[in-house]
Amino acid sequence: MIGLSFEKVHGRILRSLKDKDLKKGSIESTKDERKNRLKAFDRHPYVVEWAKEVRSIKEQMLQDSPKLMDEFRDHFEKNGGHFHFAKDGDDLKRELLQVVGKGLLVKSKSLVGEEVGLRQFLQANGTTVFETDLGEFLVQLTNGVPAHMVTPAVNMTESRARKVLEPYVGSELPDVEAMVLGVRKFMREKFFDADVGLVGANALAADTGSAIFITNEGNGALTSILPSKLIIITSIEKVYPKFTDAIKACTVQTNYSGFMNTSYIHVINGPSAGVLGPKEVHLIILDNGRTKAMGSALSETLYCLKCGACQLACPVFKEVDGAWGGQAYTAAIGIPWTAITGSPQEAKALSYFCLGCGKCKEICPMSIDIPELIRRSRST
Amino acid sequence: MNLSSGIKSNTQAFLLEQLKRSVEENGGKFYQVSSVEGVGEILIKLVSPPGQIITAGLDKDAKPVIEALSKKFGWNTVDLENIKEEPKSALKTVSVGITGADAVASESGSVLFRDYTLAIGAAAFLPEKHVVIASAEKVVPTILDAYELIWSLIYQSGKVPSRIEAIQGPSKTGDIEKKIIRPSHGPREFHLIVYG
Numbered sequence: 001m002i003g004l005s006f007e008k009v010h011g012r013i014l015r016s017l018k019d020k021d022l023k024k025g026s027i028e029s030t031k032d033e034r035k036n037r038l039k040a041f042d043r044h045p046y047v048v049e050w051a052k053e054v055r056s057i058k059e060q061m062l063q064d065s066p067k068l069m070d071e072f073r074d075h076f077e078k079n080g081g082h083f084h085f086a087k088d089g090d091d092l093k094r095e096l097l098q099v100v101g102k103g104l105l106v107k108s109k110s111l112v113g114e115e116v117g118l119r120q121f122l123q124a125n126g127t128t129v130f131e132t133d134l135g136e137f138l139v140q141l142t143n144g145v146p147a148h149m150v151t152p153a154v155n156m157t158e159s160r161a162r163k164v165l166e167p168y169v170g171s172e173l174p175d176v177e178a179m180v181l182g183v184r185k186f187m188r189e190k191f192f193d194a195d196v197g198l199v200g201a202n203a204l205a206a207d208t209g210s211a212i213f214i215t216n217e218g219n220g221a222l223t224s225i226l227p228s229k230l231i232i233i234t235s236i237e238k239v240y241p242k243f244t245d246a247i248k249a250c251t252v253q254t255n256y257s258g259f260m261n262t263s264y265i266h267v268i269n270g271p272s273a274g275v276l277g278p279k280e281v282h283l284i285i286l287d288n289g290r291t292k293a294m295g296s297a298l299s300e301t302l303y304c305l306k307c308g309a310c311q312l313a314c315p316v317f318k319e320v321d322g323a324w325g326g327q328a329y330t331a332a333i334g335i336p337w338t339a340i341t342g343s344p345q346e347a348k349a350l351s352y353f354c355l356g357c358g359k360c361k362e363i364c365p366m367s368i369d370i371p372e373l374i375r376r377s378r379s380t
Numbered sequence: 381m382n383l384s385s386g387i388k389s390n391t392q393a394f395l396l397e398q399l400k401r402s403v404e405e406n407g408g409k410f411y412q413v414s415s416v417e418g419v420g421e422i423l424i425k426l427v428s429p430p431g432q433i434i435t436a437g438l439d440k441d442a443k444p445v446i447e448a449l450s451k452k453f454g455w456n457t458v459d460l461e462n463i464k465e466e467p468k469s470a471l472k473t474v475s476v477g478i479t480g481a482d483a484v485a486s487e488s489g490s491v492l493f494r495d496y497t498l499a500i501g502a503a504a505f506l507p508e509k510h511v512v513i514a515s516a517e518k519v520v521p522t523i524l525d526a527y528e529l530i531w532s533l534i535y536q537s538g539k540v541p542s543r544i545e546a547i548q549g550p551s552k553t554g555d556i557e558k559k560i561i562r563p564s565h566g567p568r569e570f571h572l573i574v575y576g
Contacts, residue, residue, distance in 0.1 A: 184563065244527065260406075269544070275465055276466060
């Protein structure tokens with residue numbers, strides 16, 4: 001993948017600066033991020049200690065990566081799941097086609113999915129795909145890319161969202177609540193009709209063979225309990241040695257995202273033993289440059305929990321949001337992620353727009369030296 | 381003996397008080413009654429209008445309470461346990477789901493359960509209103525304690541469940557301009573009744 005050139009990135013950023021509608025969306029969305037995070041810390045003071053603990057667990061995890069993956073695989077298969085390893089995006093798509101037909105697929109948020117262009121690939125292949133996370137649904141309907149790791153439509157104003165949703169959920173949308181309820185009704189039918197559910201995972205636990213994912217909307221719950229087939233896609237740096245470590249990592253991610261907690265923490269161990277729910281559970285774990293990055297100058301990137309705090313703290317992101325980024329990952333830590341999983345040339349082009357202010361490093365729960373990683377993305 | 385039970389009840393009182401605060405902060409409602417008989421009175425208010433009710437994972441004390449109420453008030457209640465086929469129309473029209481819990485975490489206001497057949501998940505995630513009935517002995521200090529309890533139950537039984545769920549309040553979204561809206565795809569209301 002060649003990716004965007006410096007000139008293309010520059011052009012996108014200039015256009016984004018002129019787009020007044022988009023700018024308002026970003027500002028509305030980011031203005032309380034600091035306050036919300038402090039509130040979460042105040043409520044769960046132990047989380048700052050947990051962040052330090054998770055960082056040291058992560059350091060060991062990268063050393064033990066193959067061993068942890070084997071241990072996870074053993075437990076996951078023992079619980080009745082099907083395990084697939086994918087070395088890159090093409091490999092993942094091949095594995096996926098073995099499992100997914102042309103029917104209806106409901107999907108909850110997955111950054112790994114964005115990384116390999118999963119939705120677009122499935123649609124081209126004849127599968128009907130619905131993104132069930134509201135932000136991702138808006139991104140899907142506008143053929144866009146997610147602007148932020150946790151809130152993908154962070155750059156969309158209420159009036160733009162209304163315009164986008166109208167053809168699907170009707171024209172009586174006086175406020176955000178009406179939009180959310182309209183989407184609920186529209187999507188509920190899809191959940192019941194779907195042949196396959198596809199979810200991402202925030203963490204895996206090697207000792208129990210569990211895949212853990214967190215949501216607020218409950219879309220992940222319905223995606224994973226209604227269709228008779230379930231696919232989990234995730235990446236290799238998320239295999240924690242112990243179940244408790246994985247839960248701590250999810251909690252740290254939640255609080256640093258600015259949420260006091262998420263409505264749901266789902267733990268998937270294997271297929272359903274009853275008449276409801278998936279009889280078949282597949283997990284595809286993606287490498288896509290990560291093993292190679294482990295010994296490289298960008299290895300610290302792999303400690304990232306994808307909480308998106310660095311993006312919200314970034315002054316460039318506040319102005320231009322998703323315009324400063326690659327296919328899946330934008331701003332701050334998104335630049336070295338692009339170098340590892342996408343195109344090094346693109347990451348290089350993107351790296352020149354970092355101001356080097358260090359706000360990202362300051363807020364990162366894993367204390368990742370993000371400005372340094374962005375600087376290193378120039379020399380690849 | 382008196383001393384230790386005194387300490388225990390103090391601790392219990394603290395945990396319940398903290399739990400109430402956490403559940404309310406998460407956007408849910410909390411009720412505490414001294415015995416399982418008191419649960420009925422709260423349910424009558426919550427299940428109104430009755431509509432389609434589904435239940436799953438209730439403990440052995442709560443189950444007869446709901447059976448009696450359903451009989452008395454003519455509620456349309458479907459028990460999702462031991463079903464032979466998927467009750468599609470009940471799942472599509474459900475308004476109230478009533479479940480039990482394996483553990484309740486005071487600090488985070490979390491309700492946790494093991495789900496082998498996804499019956500409890502269906503009752504917890506599909507309806508507009510999710511009501512959890514749990515005995516006070518299920519309340520533990522933190523979510524890590526709750527998971528520890530759950531895994532010890534799993535290892536005792538030797539059977540790994542399809543799911544372990546932790547619920548912190550009703551579903552919500554902040555995806556449009558960070559305006560928090562309830563519900564999103566899951567329940568609009570979350571009620572926790574602790575008895576005993």
